[in-house]
Amino acid sequence: MADLGNILLFFLFPVSVFTALAALAAGITKRRGLLEAARRGAYAAFGVTTLAVLALEYLLVTSDFSIEYVASNTNYALPMFYKIVALWAGHNGSLLLWTWIVTIFIAIVAYQNRRKNNDLMPYVLLMMAVTMVFFSVLSIFISNPFDTLYQDMGNQLQEFAVPDGRGLNPLLQHPAMVIHPPVLFIGYVGSVVPFAFAIAALITGKLGAGWIHTTRRWALTTWGFLAAGIVLGGKWAYVELGWGGYWAWDPVENASLLPWLTATAYLHSVMIQERKGMLKVWNMTLVIATYLLSIFGTFLTRSGIVSSVHAFSNSGLGPAFSVFLILSTLFSIALLLYRRKDLKPDEELQSLVSRESGFLFNNLLFLLATIAVLWGTLFPVISEIFTGDQITVGPPWFNNIMIPIGLALLLLTGVGPLLAWRHTSVETLKRSFGWPILGSFILVLVLIGFGIRDGWSLGSFAISFFVMWTIVVEFVKGARIRGRNSGENFLKAVYMLSRKNTRRYGGYIIHAAMVVMFIGFTGNAFNSETRAEVDEGDFFELGPYKFTATSIQHAQNENYSSEYLELEMTRNGKFVAQLKPEKRYYFASEQPSTEVDIYSTLREDIYAVLSGMSNDGERVIVQVYRNPFVRMVWIGTFLLVFGTLFAMLPNLRETKSASPSNGGIV
Amino acid sequence: MSYLGYLIGLLSLLWAILPLFKKDSTWISLIMDMDELEDRKTRVYGNIADLEFDFAMGRLSESDFNPIRQSFLQEAGRVMQQLEDQKSDALIDQIEQDVKDLGKKKKSKKHKCPECGKSNLPDARFCMKCGKELS
Structure with missing residues (x-):
């Protein structure tokens, strides 16, 4: 069975290379046969990898201790459930899982677009296939999970099996740990899809809204999975590591946060492109950065360049990852520069107080956060280059920077949606913000009365209150206007309102989720x-x-x-x-x-x-x-996942005609 | 067991390569201008919807709302006009092409009577004017 798995996994390499070449040729010649071949290559890659994963599962379940991976990560007494999930308990197996998810995604993308996006698809498949080639090389030649155990018999090496395996790391024997890696990996790997479409748009020069439209659900899904994966990791640390907290700014935690930050920035700034035709280069940059940071995150976990709770250290993957990262970065930058003239904005910013500028501030803050986390995470490496010692910046350093940025972002969550596009007058500002600000002010006084003196906490509670207020008002006011026009009762109006623009109201639900989570974070004080x-x-x-x-x-x-x-x-x-x-x-x-x-x-x-x-x-x-x-942190996460799913629902079409005066808008 | 692995691997690779040996055709890229215009149309419609929503929610004063809405409507009009032009251009091209094809068909397929010169339907066996048998 080990042979079978190994051979099947080996075939992933020629299949991936073939897919990449066929896709490239299809892009140049525009021949249908070549594109069909590339598409089949994608399905074949998924097929052989799935069978290889099943072969490894068989070895794990039947406890074949002649396989190094099985012997290091399971033992006879381990419950069956943990034997199955030991697929991603160790380094080689989880790398196979990564590779498998890449093949699943390329197969889905190939199938979804089998009759559309003919111009983009060759390069989309090319980019995904190149990623596949890279990971197949790692999985087959550097970290193969089917490696057998050898012992030295004088001059020759001989295969042997140990009587019982070393068992699964006790820290990993927890339900949150069981779903954390696949969920996070789906989030990481998912970033390859928007990336591939963005690069395809750059190569073909079809820079319109097409690629954004096609990848909207992908971007949102993977964003949701990343968020859920990060929190699940926190939950696991909280329950299993026993130091009383869930987040410690550990390098690997940071590595998962980085692509999430850029992905969040993208989900916001893309709206400006859709409405104004602005920020085209910036959106491309964010999509590319999210992909590169996902690869970087995997690299950070695997290479052991910074020490962390996820000690996969020195697996020999460092150089391979470095080369791949550097090449991908250079290639992306070169493409962006090549197309920079075609990415000119269609309009200019008109007013400093408008929805557009709200989104711009939001992006600026996310960019700052990304740079800060990246700098703090890499500081040990940077300091080693210059001083010879690894100097680690601790949680206080991160907290000092990230708490103000986080609170500013939270504040924007409340302010942004209340600003009108283009221009907002002072009068409407007063009307929108008067009551919520007064309410928050009273809350602060009450909290001080209860003996809370910590400035950041007071600020956080006040902002949370303010944002929650504005979100509730959005729903209530919208539903009232709708109810007045359609005669629906309040609850029905809320439902219809949100189902008619799932993206907007799903977004509000996610904002509310962030407020709930921030209350949880503030509890730390x-x-x-x-x-x-x-x-x-x-x-x-x-x-x-x-x-x-x-x-x-x-x-x-x-x-x-x-x-x-x-x-x-x-x-x-x-x-x-x-x-x-x-x-x-x-x-x-x-x-x-x-x-x-x-x-x-x-x-x-x-x-x-x-x-x-x-x-x-x-x-x-x-x-x-x-x-x-x-x-509150866990509850907020559930709400966040719900909001993400809600935002992906298709908009409901109006069945009964609303009165013409409201134009069926609300 | 390992033979099975080689067999599955080779078969899947072969299956992927197969389309290269089939009769092939190329696809034609969509016209860029059309795409861009469609984008602009979607954008303007979205902007109008947002504007009306913002106004209904009280984020815009009436004096701001009306001129902005007017300018959006004008832009929508311009885009629609351009789209129509593009479409009618494309349509004219299409008609030209169809007429050409029609002519070709007529020449190749219509049966001319060797006796009286009357054009007959392609599958006619006798001339409908003089009744002469057609080959």
Whole structure:
């Protein structure tokens, strides 16, 4: 089976090369047969890779420990579910998953456009096929998951199998970790589709709205997957790493944030191009940057140039990635320069207070954020070049820069949609912003009354309140006007209103989701924690809560042994919850793992970690964190995914004719 | 097992190469001007819809709304006019082509009677004027 998988995977290389060549020839000659051949190449690539993935799954499920990848990432006692998902637990397997997703996407794009976009498709397939060639080379020649184990028998190497595998890294044995990589990879890889269409538009000179229109859903989908993937990673870190937080500005976290920042900027600035024919070069740049940053993110994870929690270090992929990145960047820049004359704006900016300028500020802030995160992430590498030492900038550095940028962006979320296109007069500004500003001001006074003094937090709450207000008003006002004209009741009017322009109202839902998440982020300013060494019967306090250690237990199954503490949590003498933080020791991987227990409400999370035994071995050390509003981050993410899906729904056409006076607009 | 791998791999590669040996034709690129005009049309319509929405939501004063709307309508008119021109140009070309084709068909396919010179339908077996049998 390993041979079969290996051979099938090997065929991906000639198939990808053929696809690229056929696509290029089709673009030059405009011959249908060549384009059809390139399209079939795309399907064939998907076919052989899928079979190779299935072969690897078979090896994982049947525990064939003569395969290095299977032996390093699974063991007999591992539950079947984790054997299946071990496909992306290690370096080689997850690279295969990456490659597989590329082939899935190229096949989908080839199929979707089989009867349209004939002028663009050859170059779209070419760009995607080149990406495929690159990843097939990595998967086949550098990090092959089908490699067998060898041992040195005197002069010759001989294949052998270990009796049992090393098992799956305990940190990865968590549901969030199971879906985090595929979701994030889909987000990363998805950026190749808008990129391929943008490059095709540049090559063919068909720079109209066609490529933007074709890739709108792709851009939105992959943006949603990136966002969800990033948060899932945070959720996993929160539950599994046991340090009480979900985001630490780790290089790999940053790497996933970077393409998300440029993709978000693109989703906004593309609206200016659609309405005004402006920012054409900039939009191209953002699409290209998103793709390059996705590749860069993968590179950062795999090359080990900066140390991180995702220690895939020194897999030998560094040079290959560097070359590919540099070539792609140079090629894109050259194309942009070549077409710069055709990308001239059709109109000029007319007023500083308008929707257009709102979008421009938004893009400026996203650009700043991208540069800041990129700089901070690469600082260890840069400092090593100049000083010889890797100097890491910590979370405080990132927070100092990103909190103001984040809040400014959040503020724009509220202000931007209220500005009219072209020009907004002072009078309408007063009318739109008067009440929300007054409301936020009163909220700040109330919060100060409750004893909150932290400036950033006050600002964040005030802005969140302001933005939420404006979003609610948008829905209410729109529905009222609609109701008045159509006679629909309020709820029906809200539904019809949003279904008639899903992109606008889906966007508002996503904005609301960001507000909810920002409330969650702001909660970080009020975190508190305590640490105690306890024996059965001891107690300690944190805030209004009292924790009593009721018992210390020991348990064991075939996969791991565990030590756990039962903590009774009370408030004013009343029972609130029973917490059970646990420390596990996995036999196969010989690694310990911390299983935290979290009592979570909308208001706060109580997060308990069993850190270990005290020095005398008599008592256990327990750490308890009180983190306000963490749940808002997860709720916000659900809302964000919902908003993204909503924005992708097709607009509803008016069935009953609305009265002519409103023109059926709202 | 490994033979199966080679077989599947080679077959899929062959299947992809196959269209290269079939009878081939080229596709014709769409006219650029037309695309651009369609873009502009979509853009102006979108702008008018947005403007009316902004006005209905109270983001624009009446004195701002009316002149801007007027200018959009004029632009829409211009774009539509140009599109019509393009389309009628394309139509005229198409008609010219059709007429040419028609002429060709007439020449090649119509049956002329060797006896009286009357044109007959292509599949006619006897002349409809003199009744002479046609070959």
